[in-house]
Amino acid sequence: MRKVKIRIKNLSKNFGDKVVLKNLNLDIYESESLAIIGESGTGKSVLTKCIDGLEDYDSGIISYENIDNIRNLNTQKKNEYLGKFGILFQNAALLDSLTVEENLKFCKKDNFKKILNDVALPESLLNEYPNNLSIGVQKRIGLARAILKSPEILILDEPTTGLDPIIGKQINSLIKKLVKEKKITTITVTHDMQSVYEFSDYTAFIKKGSISWYGKSNEIKKKGNKSLLNFINGLY
Numbered sequence: 001m002r003k004v005k006i007r008i009k010n011l012s013k014n015f016g017d018k019v020v021l022k023n024l025n026l027d028i029y030e031s032e033s034l035a036i037i038g039e040s041g042t043g044k045s046v047l048t049k050c051i052d053g054l055e056d057y058d059s060g061i062i063s064y065e066n067i068d069n070i071r072n073l074n075t076q077k078k079n080e081y082l083g084k085f086g087i088l089f090q091n092a093a094l095l096d097s098l099t100v101e102e103n104l105k106f107c108k109k110d111n112f113k114k115i116l117n118d119v120a121l122p123e124s125l126l127n128e129y130p131n132n133l134s135i136g137v138q139k140r141i142g143l144a145r146a147i148l149k150s151p152e153i154l155i156l157d158e159p160t161t162g163l164d165p166i167i168g169k170q171i172n173s174l175i176k177k178l179v180k181e182k183k184i185t186t187i188t189v190t191h192d193m194q195s196v197y198e199f200s201d202y203t204a205f206i207k208k209g210s211i212s213w214y215g216k217s218n219e220i221k222k223k224g225n226k227s228l229l230n231f232i233n234g235l236y
């Protein structure tokens with residue numbers, strides 16, 4: 001039986017005159033992996049930031065288990081809520097002035113050496129600075145940081161974008177292993193259909209600020225609507 005973990009109802013978000021999300025509805029289920037796809041600038045990253053509480057929204061409801069609407073949480077509760085999430089930001093967002101070890105320690109946990117194993121990186125990297133590392137390695141460290149505190153929800157914003165196909169494939173296999181082994185509820189924003197087919201159980205396609213298609217990832221080709229199929233064909 002699927003269990004709803006996060007329910008999004010009629011979510012709207014504008015920046016000034018610019019409408020980004022418009023009456024968006026989406027349920028996110030526990031222990032499932034969801035891909036969010038759509039054209040650039042359609043609000044995918046903004047949606048994830050609304051979900052984890054980093055961005056406020058104008059109207060609608062985001063409920064999480066017994067929290068009716070995360071918008072109503074006070075600052076302390078909002079921080080506790082944010083603590084449930086492990087986040088890999090679109091640009092990996094490592095702190096350049098800190099070494100890898102310091103970037104990981106920043107999360108105030110002591111199992112960061114083991115976590116490097118999980119993302120297939122050697123301990124010798126701990127004293128390096130992110131600027132000296134390839135983007136693929138930075139993404140893996142970002143991934144390590146995201147899973148470090150055993151989050152309830154993992155948000156991966158473009159985990160393979162900007163990587164060459166071979167490294168992208170490695171990262172996809174790694175995420176697949178992590179997501180399937182640990183059964184973490186995962187939301188992945190991506191333009192990489194390998195990420196969709198390899199480790200995302202369900203897919204939501206955003207168009208013009210709302211969900212234009214939602215369904216099982218392995219049924220996209222058979223059941224996807226016209227704009228979704230056009231979008232996917234345009235990716236290759």
Ligand SMILES: Nc1ncnc2c1ncn2[C@@H]1O[C@H](COP(=O)(O)OP(=O)(O)OP(=O)(O)O)[C@@H](O)[C@H]1O
Nearest residue numbers: 015018020038039040041042043044045046047090
């Ligand atoms: N803080 C902000 N202030 C003003 N506009 C913003 C802000 N953040 C995002 N936007 C705008 O909201 C729209 C959606 O942005 P978002 O980053 O969510 O797109 P996206 O779907 O993630 O695109 P991409 O695939 O390129 O990452 C864009 O037009 C963007 O310029």
Ligand SMILES: [Mg+2]
Nearest residue numbers: 044045046090
């Ligand atoms: Mg984005």
